[in-house]
Structures are given as C-alpha cells and as structure tokens.
Amino acid sequence: MLDDNLAQKIKDSKYRLTSQREAILEVMVANRGKHLSAEEVLQKARDEHPLIGMATVYRTLDILASMDILHKSMFDDKFRYELCDNDRHQHHHIICLSCGAIAEVQEDLLHILEEHLEKKGFRVLDHDLKLYAYCPECCQRQKNLAR
Ligand SMILES: [Zn+2]
C-alpha cells in the first residue's frame, strides 16, 4: 500500500499510475532505505508482474525521481534509486571502497556550510554528499590479515 503522502503527490501530478508502474513504486516502498539499481528493481517487480520490461522500469524510475518521490544517485558508475526522505535534506552516503557496501549518514551536519551560503544570499535546497571509506567490517578483516 502507498502512504497518503505518496498517493497525494501522484494525484497532484499529471502522471497516471498504471499497474506496472505501481508495482515499481511498491518495490521502492517495500525497500525503503535501500539503494536499488534498475536491474534489481526489475527483478523484484517481476515477482508480481512477470511481463514487466526494462524500458518501463527505467522510464518509471526517472519519472518518480523527477517528482521527488525517488532520489537518483550514481554509485560506482551505476544509478541507484531510493525512496526520498519526506521534506528533508538528503542524507549522506558512505561507500566502502573494499566491499562496496553503502551506508547512510542520517545526521545532516552541514548546517554551518548551509548557513554560510544562505548569508551570501543562496537558498540551499538539498545536497548529495558521498564519502568513500573502508567499512568497520573491512577494517577489522584487514587487521586480522595483518596479524
Ligand atoms: Zn542539509
């Protein structure tokens, strides 16, 4: 089921939600907090709609991103999609250079920079910050190997 906020956003747009497109949105809702590639969305959507095609998935994901329902971001040369945080700045991502795991940093922590820019007359709407690191598990593994 779609929550009211999402249903309203779609109602306000001129976009018609066909059952295949709805299946794609439901995959994203069911995987809230995950960062899915179009291929992964296709796989999951096919559980319900075996005939769904890649082109439909790509198109639907991009339309939902343009409506600010999904956040689209490039990870490791591949676009990944996730459900947007409602009316909040995008959380940051920290990507492990060893295993590729994507973790989220929920704290904004950019207020000093945002305030600084607003004083200069900018109105900051959002940001898309990626940090590259070794995750705790990979650090531990490297330590164990070194012994
Ligand atoms: Zn912010």
Ligand SMILES: [Zn+2]
């Ligand atoms: Zn790792």
Ligand SMILES: [Zn+2]
């Ligand atoms: Zn995220």
